[in-house]
Amino acid sequence: xxxxxxxxxxxxxxxxxxxxxxxxxxxxxxxxxxxxxxxxxxxxxxxxxxxxxxxxxxxxxxxxxxxxxxxxxxxxxxxxxxxxxxxxxxxxxxxxxxxxxxxxxxxxxxxxxxxxxxxxxxxxxxxxxxxxxxxxxxxxxxxxxxxxxxxxxxxxxxxxxxxxxxxxxxxxxxxxxxxxxxxxxxxxxxxxxxxxxxxxxxxxxxxxxxxxxxxxxxxxxxxxxxxxxxxxxxxxxxxxxxxxxxxxxxxxxxxxxxxxxxxxxxxxxxxxxxxxxxxxxxxxxxxxxxxxxxxxxxxxxxxxxxxxxxxxxxxxxxxxxxxxxxxxxxxxxxxxxxxxxxxxxxxxxxxxxxxxxx
Amino acid sequence: xxxxxxxxxxxxxxxxxxxxxxxxxxxxxxxxxxxxxxxxxxxxxxxxxxxxxxxxxxxxxxxxxxxxxxxxxxxxxxxxxxxxxxxxxxxxxxxxxxxxxxxxxxxxxxxxxxxxxxxxxxxxxxxxxxxxxxxxxxxxxxxxxxxxxxxxxxxxxxxxxxxxxxxxxxxxxxxxxxxxxxxxxxxxxxxxxxxxxxxxxxxxxxxxxxxxxxxxxxxxxxxxxxxxxxxxxxxxxxxxxxxxxxxxxxxxxxxxxxxxxxxxxxxxxxxxxxxxxxxxxxxxxxxxxxx
Numbered sequence: 001x002x003x004x005x006x007x008x009x010x011x012x013x014x015x016x017x018x019x020x021x022x023x024x025x026x027x028x029x030x031x032x033x034x035x036x037x038x039x040x041x042x043x044x045x046x047x048x049x050x051x052x053x054x055x056x057x058x059x060x061x062x063x064x065x066x067x068x069x070x071x072x073x074x075x076x077x078x079x080x081x082x083x084x085x086x087x088x089x090x091x092x093x094x095x096x097x098x099x100x101x102x103x104x105x106x107x108x109x110x111x112x113x114x115x116x117x118x119x120x121x122x123x124x125x126x127x128x129x130x131x132x133x134x135x136x137x138x139x140x141x142x143x144x145x146x147x148x149x150x151x152x153x154x155x156x157x158x159x160x161x162x163x164x165x166x167x168x169x170x171x172x173x174x175x176x177x178x179x180x181x182x183x184x185x186x187x188x189x190x191x192x193x194x195x196x197x198x199x200x201x202x203x204x205x206x207x208x209x210x211x212x213x214x215x216x217x218x219x220x221x222x223x224x225x226x227x228x229x230x231x232x233x234x235x236x237x238x239x240x241x242x243x244x245x246x247x248x249x250x251x252x253x254x255x256x257x258x259x260x261x262x263x264x265x266x267x268x269x270x271x272x273x274x275x276x277x278x279x280x281x282x283x284x285x286x287x288x289x290x291x292x293x294x295x296x297x298x299x300x301x302x303x304x305x306x307x308x309x310x311x312x313x314x315x316x317x318x319x320x321x322x323x324x325x326x327x328x329x330x331x332x333x334x335x336x337x338x339x340x341x342x343x344x345x346x347x348x349x350x351x352x353x354x355x356x357x358x
Numbered sequence: 359x360x361x362x363x364x365x366x367x368x369x370x371x372x373x374x375x376x377x378x379x380x381x382x383x384x385x386x387x388x389x390x391x392x393x394x395x396x397x398x399x400x401x402x403x404x405x406x407x408x409x410x411x412x413x414x415x416x417x418x419x420x421x422x423x424x425x426x427x428x429x430x431x432x433x434x435x436x437x438x439x440x441x442x443x444x445x446x447x448x449x450x451x452x453x454x455x456x457x458x459x460x461x462x463x464x465x466x467x468x469x470x471x472x473x474x475x476x477x478x479x480x481x482x483x484x485x486x487x488x489x490x491x492x493x494x495x496x497x498x499x500x501x502x503x504x505x506x507x508x509x510x511x512x513x514x515x516x517x518x519x520x521x522x523x524x525x526x527x528x529x530x531x532x533x534x535x536x537x538x539x540x541x542x543x544x545x546x547x548x549x550x551x552x553x554x555x556x557x558x559x560x561x562x563x564x565x566x567x568x569x570x571x572x573x574x575x576x577x578x579x580x581x582x583x584x585x586x587x588x589x590x591x592x593x594x595x596x597x598x599x600x601x602x603x604x605x606x607x608x609x610x611x612x613x614x615x616x617x618x619x620x621x622x623x624x625x626x627x628x629x630x631x632x633x634x635x636x637x638x639x640x641x642x643x644x645x646x647x648x649x
Binding site (some may be wrong): 331 | 468626
């Protein structure tokens with residue numbers, strides 16, 4: 001068990017709380033930086049995907065996990081970013097400018113969706129974002145002059161300052177840099193007044209308002225930041241897949257993204273990446289385990305959705321904090337060994353809270 | 359004439375939306391959860407009807423009753439096993455839970471060998487019949503949908519208005535704690551509400567089946583029922599039906615008069631406009647929290 005002896009107020013908001021953090025995150029970063037030499041090409045590609053989904057998940061986590069607004073149309077922001085990046089890169093713009101435009105346009109879309117969010121709550125907000133998602137998907141399919149419609153749109157590889165990023169390793173490095181930058185950005189945001197305001201809004205809108213937090217401003221800001229990150233993720237997604245079609249950004253994608261943050265653990269940055277790992281490795285595990293299952297089950301097209309559904313139900317029922325919550329318990333168990341008590345993380349039994357009066 | 363024809367087709371489709379939306383509203387009013395599994399329950403109902411009619415060889419009326427009973431039991435079980443333990447958790451978790459249930463149901467149906475992945479025809483006795491009424495060509499399937507919805511709504515109205523059970527349900531949906539103090543078994547009622555919602559979903563499934571065929575993805579129509587529920591106001595039972603009718607008619611008309619692509623998103627455009635103008639829907643109550 002580690003006891004932190006606080007001698008300074010700045011210690012409370014320091015990113016790395018103690019030497020252990022520095023050591024382990026440094027080690028993680030080192031491993032990630034060396035991954036191209038450590039991993040076979042296939043797994044490097046999967047790792048790239050994890051990083052990309054991590055960026056998108058960071059965005060959704062800010063919105064759903066920290067501000068408490070949930071979006072059922074996040075794939076639309078991903079799509080806006082991806083298509084912007086694709087169109088601009090194909091027009092010959094360098095990568096950083098295209099990326100900035102993708103993030104900016106997504107953020108603008110986020111603000112537009114965020115506007116009804118100021119008036120509606122809970123499920124109505126879900127409906128608004130769901131509707132927005134459907135409409136944007138239809139726009140991608142119908143605006144053929146720009147997006148190529150259902151026939152799809154191929155994307156050139158990114159290029160900047162005379163450096164063409166066309167191998168898997170180089171692209172991985174690019175993704176890694178962007179992911180680390182985004183993560184640091186969000187971590188910093190969350191320890192700044194803005195992030196505190198988000199969390200306050202999540203916990204209680206009324207008390208946040210009475211503490212002088214401008215609800216409309218912060219909710220819109222949350223939507224904008226979330227959409228911008230989804231846009232950045234989308235831009236990388238476009239380059240990674242090199243081919244875009246509207247059905248990549250449908251409702252199932254939005255639900256996958258939500259599933260990622262819920263299974264990872266709502267309200268934690270670790271959860272984003274754990275969820276992304278779950279989302280990427282699960283299909284691999286499923287196809288690897290097909291040999292073990294009876295034919296009827298293994299061949300069913302719905303196998304993936306059953307497993308995702310089961311994981312979702314079990315996590316919500318038994319581990320609402322997600323994979324990160326499970327890890328916290330494990331860590332505490334090891335730290336306190338042999339004094340861990342069963343009820344240490346016992347969920348507080350709460351009475352039904354009414355959303356209608358919130 | 360064509361206009362009337364389109365409106366009638368829209369009403370029939372809208373009745374289906376309305377019936378699914380009715381399930382959302384029932385559950386929302388009772389437990390404040392939004393069930394994303396409602397569309398998939400409807401699909402399961404259609405498959406149940408199919409199983410009763412083709413494999414068990416039941417006559418039509420018996421299979422309808424058997425399906426409704428089976429689905430109601432399933433709803434009751436679902437409430438008891440997965441919903442009740444997490445009541446009081448954030449609404450968001452419960453929404454994710456119902457999404458998970460929907461995924462499981464849809465995936466499990468595709469695992470039935472030889473049946474789950476195919477498209478089936480439900481052999482209802484009124485299949486492919488047409489009435490001609492003064493220049494209007496009326497599809498009997500659509501008429502049955504409209505008539506059954508009207509009948510069901512009357513039944514529900516009577517239930518909620520005149521029966522002890524319905525009044526208790528109303529009371530517990532208005533204020534659970536007060537209802538509990540008055541001696542109403544709130545938890546058991548919540549189970550019954552889920553059963554009722556699943557039963558309504560089964561009826562919707564059987565009504566929809568002759569029109570769109572029975573397949574594993576027919577539950578996706580539930581996504582169109584959300585706009586219906588929102589337009590009507592999520593907390594109003596008549597609102598669900600009215601919302602469904604509005605969405606159905608708008609969709610049917612925009613499919614004919616507007617360019618391609620509008621039919622699929624018409625419902626969502628309507629709901630976005632609705633949310634901006636009247637965020638609580640047509641019949642929803644507006645409540646503010648007082649501190």
